[in-house]
Amino acid sequence: MSLDNLVSAIRDVAVRVGQPAARHGAFAINMSSRYRWYLAPARLVIMLLAGAIGLAMLWDISQAWLVWQDVESMESALNQVQDRDRDLLKEAQQEGLDLSEAALQVLPKEIEFANHLIEKRSFSWTRFLTELERAIPQRIAVNSIRLDPANATIMLTGSARALEDVTTLTVTFQDHPQFKEPVLGQHRVMASGLVEFDLSLRYRNRNP
Amino acid sequence: MMFPGLDRLQLTWRKPYAPILPWVAFVAGLCVLSYGIHALVLGAAEQEQVRLEADWLKARQQLNRHKEAKKAKADLQRVWAVLPLFRDFAPLALGVTEEAKRDQVTLPALSYKTEKTAVPDATKAVLQGTVTGRYEDLRRFLHNLESAEELLFIEDLNLIRSGNVQDQQLTFNIRISTYLRGEHLQSPTP
Numbered sequence: 001m002s003l004d005n006l007v008s009a010i011r012d013v014a015v016r017v018g019q020p021a022a023r024h025g026a027f028a029i030n031m032s033s034r035y036r037w038y039l040a041p042a043r044l045v046i047m048l049l050a051g052a053i054g055l056a057m058l059w060d061i062s063q064a065w066l067v068w069q070d071v072e073s074m075e076s077a078l079n080q081v082q083d084r085d086r087d088l089l090k091e092a093q094q095e096g097l098d099l100s101e102a103a104l105q106v107l108p109k110e111i112e113f114a115n116h117l118i119e120k121r122s123f124s125w126t127r128f129l130t131e132l133e134r135a136i137p138q139r140i141a142v143n144s145i146r147l148d149p150a151n152a153t154i155m156l157t158g159s160a161r162a163l164e165d166v167t168t169l170t171v172t173f174q175d176h177p178q179f180k181e182p183v184l185g186q187h188r189v190m191a192s193g194l195v196e197f198d199l200s201l202r203y204r205n206r207n208p
Numbered sequence: 209m210m211f212p213g214l215d216r217l218q219l220t221w222r223k224p225y226a227p228i229l230p231w232v233a234f235v236a237g238l239c240v241l242s243y244g245i246h247a248l249v250l251g252a253a254e255q256e257q258v259r260l261e262a263d264w265l266k267a268r269q270q271l272n273r274h275k276e277a278k279k280a281k282a283d284l285q286r287v288w289a290v291l292p293l294f295r296d297f298a299p300l301a302l303g304v305t306e307e308a309k310r311d312q313v314t315l316p317a318l319s320y321k322t323e324k325t326a327v328p329d330a331t332k333a334v335l336q337g338t339v340t341g342r343y344e345d346l347r348r349f350l351h352n353l354e355s356a357e358e359l360l361f362i363e364d365l366n367l368i369r370s371g372n373v374q375d376q377q378l379t380f381n382i383r384i385s386t387y388l389r390g391e392h393l394q395s396p397t398p
Contacts, residue, residue: 036224046231053238060245067253074260081267088274097281104277106328111280113327114287117359117387125362126351145367 011037123152123205131178131203139165143196152203154179159194163187166197178204290359291389297322297333300358304335304384307356311349313341322388329390334363340379353384361385 092099128147136142139161146155160166166187173182185198220226292300301318308315318337325332339346353360364383 039225039227042225042228043231046228046235050231050235050238053235053242057238057242057245060242060250064245064250064253067250067257071253071256071260074257074264078260078264078267081264081271085267085271085274088271088278092274092278092281095282097278097285099274099277099281103281104273107277107280109326110284113325113330114284117287120361121359124354125365126347126354129347129350142367145365147365 128203128205135172135176135179137165137168137172140169147203152205154201154203156199156201157197158199159190159196161194163189163195166195166199170199173199173201180204288389290357291330291387292358294331294388294390297388300333300386301335303358304353304360307352308339308349311341311352312345313339313349315339325387331388331390333386333388335384335386337382338379339382340377342376343378346378346380359386 089099125147132142132145136158140158141160142156142158144155144157147153158169160169166184170182170184173179180202182199182201185200187195187197189195220229297320301320305315305318315337318335321334321336323332323334339349341349350362350365353362361384362382363385364381366381367378
């Protein structure tokens with residue numbers, strides 16, 4: 001019963017929506033065709049659907065227009081970058097620089113090699129000897145020096161008048177700004193009374 | 209029967225829902241058109257946008273790579289310029305001996321050796337020998353080698369006191385190295 005009421009209510013609404021005359025309360029009857037209550041709302045739904053699809057189409061078209069605008073500007077930006085690249089390559093060629101793909105493949109090795117040379121160049125034996133001269137006290141004589149520039153380790157052999165002088169030398173190196181980590185390898189008192197010693201220490205290479 | 213399926217169409221047209229069929233067809237047409245616009249117009253535009261973006265990014269990277277490479281090459285040219293040419297190795301060795309003489313240091317013999325490096329057109333040359341002289345002269349000799357126009361490295365220096373204390377003669381075992389460039393390593397164009 002309640003279902004019949006519901007169907008009847010829907011039908012009334014549909015008739016009001018679908019028939020302008022009924023909406024205004026005027027009497028309207030169509031004798032030419034059989035009345036079907038669901039046609040009007042179906043037509044309305046279809047029209048709304050058509051409207052929605054139309055809006056979606058407009059939205060798509062507007063989006064496409066915006067994207068094409070973007071595409072055009074990007075195309076121009078791409079051309080600009082490619083032109084700049086071509087100019088750069090031309091300029092490099094004029095300067096005698098090879099920027100071919102083969103040359104670029106070797107470039108990292110060349111840079112590494114050049115950096116190695118520069119690093120090697122930063123070590124100066126003259127500067128090292130000057131600093132060593134300043135650090136070694138008067139009562140010490142150096143017999144041999146070996147320096148490994150790769151890890152800046154110095155192997156020093158020398159002779160001193162007394163063991164205290166060797167200790168003084170070690171302390172001097174400990175406090176020195178350019179030398180660090182002095183390690184006494186061995187000492188030996190000779191028949192002459194001189195003390196011979198082996199010392200290793202590290203050198204802080206500092207560019208002027 | 210004029211057309212196949214015409215009967216079926218006429219039958220359908222007599223159905224109660226027939227009046228809304230044109231609307232349904234219209235909406236279906238709109239759907240197809242909308243899909244066409246979405247897929248063919250907007251889709252194509254978006255595809256083109258993605259392609260151009262990738263191309264632009266690639267071109268930017270290429271440009272930056274070339275810019276950096278050009279700068280690096282220009283810097284490298286300056287480094288290569290201080291390396292002696294391979295053909296200048298013999299005069300260079302002679303030059304070291306001459307320098308020793310000028311600094312009053314004895315350099316009786318030098319041995320030469322060449323080694324390959326990671327860079328195809330660069331060769332490491334090693335000169336090894338013994339130098340004898342007063343400490344001041346030896347220091348001057350070392351300084352002159354280090355500040356030479358050609359890139360010379362003193363790789364190893366083993367100081368050995370020799371002779372008596374009065375004549376103050378010292379002996380060094382010295383290992384000097386340099387890097388020789390071939391003709392292909394570019395030097396700066398004038």
